[in-house]
Amino acid sequence: MLEIRGLSKSFGGVKATDNVTLDFADGSLTAVIGPNGAGKSTFFNLVTGALKPDAGQILLNGVDLAGRTPPDIVRHGIGRAFQVASIFPSLTVEETMLAAVCADQRRAGVLHRRFPLAESRGRAEHAMELLGLASKRDRIAATLSHGDQKLLDIALALVLDPKVLLLDEPTAGMGTEERWRMIDKVRELWEKQKITVVFIEHDMDIVFKIAPEIIVLCYGRILATGAPDAIRRNGAVIEAYLGTEHHAGAAI
């Protein structure tokens, strides 16, 4: 279980994350939404160690990970994919997977053997199959389409066998059809892998269709949490998205 307790982060006078307390049950699928500048990516950066929190705890199965380095947090089981696909452009899809598994097996520093290691193959193969990248295993990452690069980014996080997977806008920069394909894939992964998935998304149709649980952030604070129907009719959420004049009788 991932528990966030009183997490705060300020940049100068701006409170990007303000005393956020949340629980993510094992195996849950949660969407994080909010207007631009709400602190969604900062929240992800704090949980994954890219930023050090000013205060608060990040408890994964009771272990406090607040302030630890990204490699340490990854080893404890929190993986992430990025808003802009973050890959290794000169490696092939297969090399990327094999090298990542190697790192997860604490063999990234092995000098006396040749890459790839036989014991890394099974997991790498599994992740490529799951993300539908097996047929593109020999493609250099830089030559993949935008959608496939996003899938590779997710595969990179998934191949490390995380307990919690954070996806920062998995559909960013995609066309309508591609978005739905991607989000179906995310849902499929969640169902198959039985891991906790938290994703940031701007497309409300997608969010309300697939997320059983939604968290709304605004100015670094939690504005609302709950099921899609409750969020859709929440006055504060409507106001944050549409402004006060649209509040009466409106729904997102």
Added chain:
Amino acid sequence: MTELKAGRDGEALGISRTGARSQRSRYGDVLIALAAFVVLASLPLLFGSKALLDFVIRCSAFGLFATSLNLLVGYTGLTSFGHGMFFGLGAYGYGLIMQRTGVPIPIAFVATLVITAVVATVIGAICVRLKEIYFAFVTLAFQMLIHSTILSWASLTGGDQGLRGGIPRPAFFGIDLSNHVHLYITSCALLVIGLLLMRQITQSPFGYTLRMIRDNATRASFVGIDVWRAKLTIFVLAALFASVGGIIMALFVSGAYPEFAYWTISGEGIFINMLGGVTTFLGPMVGTVLLLILNDTVTRLTEYYGIVLGIVILFFAIGLRKGLMDFAVEWYTQRGDSEKERG
């Protein structure tokens, strides 16, 4: 064998990596190394030219140095402007140990590497935290610090005159390095073993960790890689191979001079990499041979060596925009592709 650039070339050509990268087994590399050693070792039998043997010894020293620099530049994305300090450290460390202690050569060799490893660990621990141009210039600053120390600590290093009086070469295991052919064979053996070890590094899981860091260090840390530790490890390993280059040079000239630790040595290392190419393992070795041929030829013909060298650099940097081996590999790959299309 092709690296980052091959990826970009692949992108341009729309090809997959299968054809562009060939994975040879460790035994294949050992066989090639053995064959290369046999060819090099037979040169004294085929040609009596002392100049040729001298040329190969210098190639061994600078080849190890340049290839080790490529472990940083080409494989890890760390452009060091101060790598020459370890070349100088190897030459001075070995020379001083031999002159002052009189220990057998293998012990002096190992002791020099231990000293290099300690110095490289301290300097690397500071430098590898820095990025890009900051890393480049802080390594340069350390090189100038070592060079200044060599110049000013004249009672130990001989100052601007260097280590004078020759370096003792007592025979060991039947090898007498005062014999020119023995020195030649030893240099070739060190070159081949050094290249083989560096090749193993590049083809190991650690080699791929370096590629990940070069491509995207932030992502590498989110895969669980301790980027700082990996960079420090390769910084120290590269320093050791550069140091062996310096030892070969000290053995060759039977001395050590401040120029061995001057920034121009690092500059030559960068130039060799540009000339030969950083995207193939043997690029720096080819660059070394080219530079030394250029050096020997041009200095015989004109005193304006620097101008000629500058023009050559411009030709490769602006004209080809890649090193010779990069160019050759790209041409070979394109040729293979067009033959496939025709077939």
